Amino acid sequence: MKRFLTIIPTLNPRVALLGALIPAILVSYATLSPAASAEESATESSKPTTSTSTEEPILIPRSVLFGNPQRAGARVSPNGKWLSYLAPVDGILNVWVAPIDDLEKAKPVTKDKVRDIRGHYWAYTGDHIIYSQDKAGDENWHIYVTDVASGETKDLTPLDNIHAQVQDVSQKFPTEILVGLNDRIPQLHDIYRVNILTGDRELVQQNEGVAAYVTDDDFDVRFAFNYTPEGGTVLMKPKVAGNTGEGAEWEEFIATGPEDAMNTGPAGFDKSGNVLYLQDSRDRDTGALFAINLESGDKKLVAEDPRADVGSMIVHPTEKTIQAVSFNYTRDEWKILDEAIRADLNYLETVEDGEVIMTSRTLDDKYWTVAFMLDDGPIKFYLYDRANKKARFLFNSRDDLDRYQFSKMHTPVIKSRDGMNLVSYLTLPPGSDPDGDGVPDKPLPLVLDVHGGPWARDEWGFNSSHQWLANRGYAVLSVNYRGSTGFGKNFTNAANGEWSRKMHDDLIDAVNWAVDEGIANRDKVAIMGGSYGGYATLVGLTYTPDVFACGVDIVGPSSLVTLLENIPPYWVPFMPVMKVRVGDVDTEEGKAELLERSPLTLVDKIERPLLIGQGANDPRVTQIEADQIVEAMQAKNIPVTYVLYPDEGHGFAGEQNRMSFNAVTEAFLAEHLGGEFEPVGKDFEDSSIHVPVGAKDVSGVAEALAAERLKMPPKEEKAAAAAE
Template identity: 30%
Template structure:
């Protein structure tokens, strides 16, 4: 059954179940002027932090300021309880639960005006394979009144029962991850159009009145629209279409509403010809990514829409990195950017924001502090999210008029920074001279040499891996005494076009060598014990873990592969029983260019297939797969498991039938990482017999 919507809590009355959970929230909004998180406490406690402190569901699910900055919307919950949505009045410091259900969790949420919020639902206790409902779509006022169900979760055509009988939007109606104008009861939402095979064919944009449920479809340009971008006034201004192997960026004229093409470029490959929009900078100007002056990396530039030209002088450059980030703006102007280099941080163009950043950093000197602002420029409050390598994150409110800093919540309060490992961004040379960036996390305590090492390989593979900061998997391994190396092997995004293209068609070849060279670097530096190294990863990382055991059996003592590719050919054609969700366009145009052609490169695919080379995998292996995975279907795992059975006596297998591409359920995450802990301990940890 769908959520019991009559259980929405009205006004200022808190239910008995939620009152206790929220009781600490208003009280928590106390001055935190001198309460910076302790990052360097005494030596770590003898008892190891429990697995659940890393992987259990978090009680606090984020916060967002209303456009005028007077109200704070918060998603919260507790162990065994459903996540609910509450609103805190920052003037009276009082809280109201506005949505709470006995059979669903509040999911994503956003303000659409000072009075009204939009949200959807989720089922955090249900895996993807057992999912029964779509997210739905709902709106409610900040005092809990005027609740409206907008989009159905089940596919039924009409609402029934005690609700007003009217047609609901279909289940495939979703929130747009853009704030919009935030000045009325209307909002833009998307509606996905899929074909009979489940392939996405286009995305419509609807203007939705959240009080009446009435919609207007935005006229779209010719072609298959895949994404939409709103301008500074919250109006649809850009649409991106995909036709075969070509992306086109369309611009909608504010006066006439007519669409015209700004640019067309290859959808796949190195992105050299792409016009990648970041956001608008007022009428007629667009922020885009571009390479100029012979630069290998992208920078942030302005683009003149009338002339169709990129201004050659960059607005912001992240030296040594591609620009990876977004604009921070209010209704009046762009204030700065949120961007990632080795870590995620802010850079401000606005003097007031520079001063606010300096003041917050003085109050919280041991963390990186990210500031976000409400839509109204005169709002006094800013939301602060703080984090470090040893601290998962916390939220606070900063009043730039009074200088008051008020704590809201910690993301994982059970985590003690003194029990976490310290992290640094390093670079080492691959055998062909290419520089490989990497994150190195050392375990807590004084030992800095001769450590057991886990090489943790990111998925993708053509994406950016981890950034400096607290990560559950990395810090769990560090807390158990392992050094963790996370290489940004060739093909990883974010480090320039040369680094990215160097990974094309290099699965199991130079990409694999980059990982091995990282191990040899760590051993040569004295950081790692060369006799105690394990390689691990998910998705492509799982593939790399298995290929590491094929290609460098003397380097790795064991391998851990969860939801990993085991044969490139299976990505193209897994058989009629097993299909993946990789798009037809990527299979036809992207994969042959970036990974290889299944016919022309058949010999290479076989030589770099863990499945085909299974007899060479003699080291201990842990395999874990989701039974409902559509990205890397479970036959990748079962076929490798069966192939290894003939020659390898030390293979541990676990299947989570309800899971997809990764672990969504708390119980499965805790179970899996418990298996990882025991597996590593046997083979490279304290229980392992060292030579």
Template identity: 30%
Template sequence: MGFKRIFMAVLLLVAAQPVLSKPIPVEDFWKRSSFREVKISPDGRYLAATVPFEKLTALVVMDLASKQVTGSFKPQEKAYIGEFYWVSNKRLLFTSSVREGANARPSWTGAWYAMDADGSNIGTAYGRGYFAQILDTLKDDDKFVLVQYASDTGSSTYGRMNVENGDIRPTFKKPPTEGYGQFVTDNAAKVRGFIKAKSYKDSKVYMRASEEADWVVIHDQKATGQDFEAKAFSADNQMLYYTLSQDTGPNAVFTYNFKTGEKKQIARDDNVDPGVLLSSPVDDSVYAVRYEDGFPRYEFIDKANPFARNLIKLQASFPDADVYPVSATLDGNKIIYVVESDTIAGEYYLFDNTTQKAEHLVSRASWIDSAKLSLMEPMKFKARDGLEIEVFVTIPKGSSGKNLPLIVNPHGGPFGPYDSWGYNPEVQMLASRGYAVMQVNFRGSGNYGKEFREKGYRQWGKAMQDDLTDATRWAISQGIADPSRICIYGASYGAYAALMGAAKEPALYRCAVGNVGTYDLPTQLNYSTNGGGGMNPAKAFFGDVAQDDVAQYSPARLAANIRIPVMLFAGEKDTTCPPEQTEMMYAALQKVGTPAEMKIYPGEGHGNVLKENQIDYANRLLAFFEKRLKEGTVTASPLQPVK
């Protein structure tokens, strides 16, 4: 009997699904995943998984040999299990977030909870009122984990936390500097690094050859202008792997030799930044660098590594999917891999290193028929200034791929986040209704190096917006989009870009939708720069210029240029883009007579988390697009209100 069937039958977590009709029901795209995370115990005896319900998330443990559920923790309603770790062969630590008051979005309480694999010995392991972050689970110690926390003076410190009662024994040695920072541990759980940031562009990286050695500054961001990120240690802990931004092009992977002080570049892609580095669960040797270059791929630093060979073998078994290791036993004999693609929400497999066979465990969304989903294709075009821009185009399954109604969907952020290839339920929902969807990694997006990201700074409504315009015109020139049936839609910054697109290019789009957006830059700039000190980059992002200059790139002040139908959404409790921004945009549109609809969801924050609100939102969105983009319904000039 398969693991998926065992989980489903014993826990009755997901009801049996009927054969899907056409089109796929909206509700299916917004169902909670059957399993969020799956991890194997260090000795390989148990599997643990987080299981989302409508109003809570549970933690479930199963014995691999007997295929029986041995224990579970189902918290009170409105509580959600977040991170969880195997801290010994039989005990887990986990966090819980709770929805409080009128807030729909849960927040972490700062406490750690613990449970044995058989469901016993459940309790609060740590709840001292200040946050403790796990640095290392200490694989050779069943009673303690290494944690970072704030001292009484507010400086970062670390110590060993008892997994039974949460007591912390401070082990902090030789602080490199006072204040808050992030500690870095090696493979032996020794604290070898400390990263102290004074501002978002002024940080120093302190490293030491051992816990008894002196601290040495190996990187100064303010002096070099380069961004640093620690990634991994070598198997013997004598080298640090890290990434460093470059003057042009993507970031590169370097090693730092603690004995000689030598820094050496070992990997760099021509197109995109390095992602995670994969290490052996047995000896911690680094064997691969992951890149999201259109389709995800790996650069193998050590192809002879047995875990590199395993990954290469599994990639060959799933040629059109992304294969990624998520958990392994200490001896490396059993590894859990997740398989994902644009049409696969996530399938977990247990790979046996001895037999070299993979067994299917569970699915994240078994009710979705991947055969009915649409393919997402990475493509590139050149913007008006010659900058190469990557886009992801999803073409409705079964269509000709030509002359389609198109939804341009800019991502949020905007600086750092980026769209990538993979399963996206919202994109698939839109494609299932016959719309082509184009996601654009405009300048400012992450994954293409510091230079590309910083090309977007202070370019709200300017070059960043031109990239979206150029992408839309490119889709028309390629024959993908019907020029008379194009809408622009996004959330957060994407909402700003949608409304700014409607104002700046009134003849290009037939409708615009903004969700949890910001529409008046002077107001948002004043709001965003309150607090945060030097860590707040708002002025660098928006523009450290006179407010009247910022104002001219604010959709709420350009409402007279918007003569196409608009739909606006917001969350009542949104503290990132307060709902007043949406109300301001709506009022401005009403004043000039532009058709507009607005829905503010009570209790929700920066995006809906309650299922009923997610489904209501999706249905309103689809109805709006159907009315505006259905073939033959648009007859008025885009410069005039469409009623």
């Protein structure tokens, strides 16, 4: 039986409130690739294959897996008039809009020429698109609005050096949104009411020193949220209802200790505004969903699961009733709370094979846009007509994926040495597992692909990196090590102070499991990952130098001290949590302890080849982290290859930059693990790639680059990239 994967429509940022308040600090949004993406390749290897499980699969071009999608992110306008989606314009993702009944009349309405637009949603006017954009990966986000009729785009936050964020939208105020701006104090976001038609803004709440505010559909500030010095959280309400201005007094409403801080927090209001939905792990392990009546104080359990925290919710667009709640252990499982949508979900089961993602719905709830997620094929987008129980196919994320042979994703649960369950995801090369039991007919080279965060998680579904590496002949394993979110507070808290310790032990236990099961060849195991996964890679090569044949570190910190000393200003409110979870950089004892767990300290232990990728504008893991470990390795004559992008930040968002880095990566892995690889070809064209160190150590790299790209990019090149 097919299962449902449905999320709250993206009209309202408040529905993801808990995730916004408790960030995945180091997670990279585009480290390697977007799932199921790419423009159609024009290379010879793009030709259709008739490969079967007994034939040698052809190489899937990197352009198919890591280029921009042909179409993605279908949305229906709240008034049911328009359909929107993302698609390239001259190679850059922009927003396209069509009449709801005629997709053929779609046209681009945004005009970004430098950097992909990676997400969008409709304003409640039904005639305006809202999206965020930064420059060259600096994460100085601006909020833009585009008038669909005129094509005019307006910057609603035309200020320098800001990190703007949409605080709230409401159908009650279709021409206005709430925006958080940190222009007054970089560490704090004030809340403004912004008119999307004129750009005029009015101060609603001056931030008096808290991490965030919680607002409702009336655009009223209802709560203030902060982190305590001990690493816990406190949700505060005004002592006098409605009085949140300067000098207002606040009182504690809900407080958590550090043990519950990651699993407890607000998740929105009902229609009346008198009921607060709350994820809560206090007096339990997993975060369950509760409803608190703010007038009577009554607290009611809505949904729970003993294995997993509450995940996504389906919420009615106007009534604000919670219709279904998901829990994701190995895969999403749903609890339907409102029988009104059961028939709809039952029908959608019959449309395609795959998990259903609801991406938007109209205010009258007559139309939904839905996407079907597979683990071995493209995402399929549909428009669903509820009244007629009919789903109309819109498009695939790519039309050419059926030319290639993809692999299924297995979901093993691996035991750690101290008895923890590590939910993991395994992909094997096509044809290597004839009986489909998740064990190949002979041990294979293995790539351990470590997720960022660390307060995030790996999930089931189409994974471009998994499919790419499996196609090249590798088993690919992703492990939800302790500290990964979604598995209850005990699992999260087990990672406190365990960077390079038990968190790394979990990864080693997974490698040993793969070897013992006959999946992996012990002498041919690579470790790679982005952000925290990059740190894990460096830990792997320094703390356990004999385990891995090679490593690929992408935007990973090499020193926990310099990481915590060079944070973006808006991380400051979260730093008490970092002291509990990672360590205290403010004391000499704390620094010493952090240095003990920093790969930079043990750089002379590195014995195996290392590839490092870095964005010059990364505000989270700054270029210092890559520069200092490369310099230390050079000083000790330890080989390293360093790839640097002057126009990227925390991850490689640009299509050609992704393509170029993955070209280097697969040649690097082939040399040290023995798998197949597609030559560099033209994948360095239109990329900003520089390889100042170790280019000659990777096949085809030095030959494909001009001499100036074999040096550090000049400062003026970085400045020009940031100014674009």
